[in-house]
Amino acid sequence: MIQIEKLCKQYGDNRVVVDVSMVIEPRTITTIVGTSGSGKSTLLRMINRLVEPTSGRVLIDGNDTMAEPAHLLRRRIGYAIQGLGLFPHRTVAENVATVPRLLGWTQDRIDARVDELLRLFQLEPAAYAAKFPHELSGGQQQRVGVARALAAKPNVLLMDEPFGALDPIIRAKAQEDLLGVQRKLGTTVILVTHDIDEAFRLGDRVAVMSQGRLLQHDRPEALITRPADPFVSQLIGAGDRSLKLLSLVNASSAAEPGAVEGPSVAATASLRDVLSELLWRGSTQANVLGEDGAIAGHVQLASILARGRSAS
């Protein structure tokens, strides 16, 4: 668990982060979203003390982050940034091995860990370990960047616009990968983004920041149905808020038992996707397929519409 208590950062008269307090549950993804200059990156960088707070404190599992030298703290926290910052003069394997090497792991342990991570990120070690970053595609570099951040098995992973430089298709894949890896490893992830859709897609909790202040920190659907601030509604956008709400729910979790006449959708499809499919086919109901491809249940158009309605 990460507790952020009354955290402030001030440069001269310029208050960049103002009195932010929040609690981040372990094994969750928290996204921090805001416009540029909202203080979201500064907040993130205060967690691993790349920026030293002016006042307030951060506790990780109850321990004050000021209790040890900053570089030792950072070795226990994963860090991945936009533009990746892969070391161009080091191979993929050497890049991934960076933090284990700083921690003084044995060579055997490092080699085994690098192998494991490259496989986890679908980079066959025999083909990629000895390559240099510039020999990889953007998507592959991005995966190396995240693999490197996770190399020493940190409990906490900080990510600053990690997908910012990727084109939309690779970006969606990278987000998918991150969700999969996070579920598998149970890492606590804090991810900064300016993209509200990305924040909603990835975040178990979404924190909205503006002008250095934390406006709201809650579950995504709560942000849509009960925005705490006009800025939050504005950021989410009134135009498609019902669709955003639907996009947060999986077909499988909305399914009712029994098979019906109509098109089929995957269990992992969001209700937004199901709605689109129903409109396209001119149908009012669809079957939900389980992972084995068999019909696991169905959803009705009317129940989808009901879920997209404002709670109040």
Added chain:
Amino acid sequence: MNEARITSARIDRLGTLLVGIGALAFTVLPLIVFKANRILPGEPRALFDLLPGWGAAVLACTLTLAALAALFARDGRLRLLGALAGICALALALAQGADVLTPDGNRVVRIAPGAGFWITLVALGLLATDALTRLQPGPAARVLILGLALGAVLLALGSGRFDDLSIMREYAVNAGRFGQEARRHLQLAFGSLVAALAVALPLGVVCHRVPRLRAGVLGALNLVQTIPSIALFGILMAPLAALAVAFPALAALGVSGIGAAPAAIALFLYSLLPIVANTVVGLGRVSPAAVDAARGMGFTDAQVLRDVELPLALPAILTGIRIVLVQNIGMVTIAALIGGGGFGAFVFQGIGQTAIDLVLLGAIPTIVLAFAAAVVLDALTDLTRRVPR
């Protein structure tokens, strides 16, 4: 007409220029010069008359083939072969001519290469360099080629075949001093470089970290660079002489107003700017994301510098070192003016005696040394630049 266009397209442009210059110099200017003693003006002699019939034929054929290769050959290896064969034939013909022109046992007459020889040699040398460039050898191969070429020249000079040439006569007279001045030349050039590195690298790092210092430091070093070397020697003379008088211990160490001390200090000062400036530029080009990632993963400041910033800035820093080394090797020559020693001693002595051969004995090794240093450091820079950013 169509045919003519095709033919002209096939002729190599640089080859045409160099063959034109070389052929003109070879046929019009004197190739070999006879001097009754080392300071009298020379009388040109016809080189072909001095060669045996077969020798003249071999020389003419080899140079013709070299010219044809330069004009028409596409293959870099063929062009290189032609140029090297031309250089060998020309050098051997000169040695033969000197042998014939020198009366037995006469140590007074001087046989020197003429202007035609030098220009043809330069044209052939440029052809060889151009051919090598086209072959695009890797860094290691370039150093190997340099080593082979230097080895071949040393072997040829050591064989005694060229001993009748005026410059080798000067060498024979000064053989003892030659080694000593060579050592001194290298000591001054490399010693001042090492001392400058010890100061300039940290200074460059500090200038990178503290932008406010940058303009001031670089400005001051720029100012040093604009002082003519002779003026700087002059400026250093008085304080160093005063120091030596005030502290006899320093004088015992060799510090004095003239000699190696002011030369070393001047070279050191001139070496600072290129290294500091290139270190600042190199560090400035390191990706900020890589530095941020390194810090974020728990590198200490020293580790960021050692493991990320300096390795990535190394090509730029090596470029600075190359500039300094080539500059120093040339500038040490001037140090001879104030008794600093080095190959410049031969140059100034030769000027004083109007003995051009003695000037060449100092100048040619200096040029070769600077060239070799440039080739080796370029190769090193390329090796470190293997990984693009």
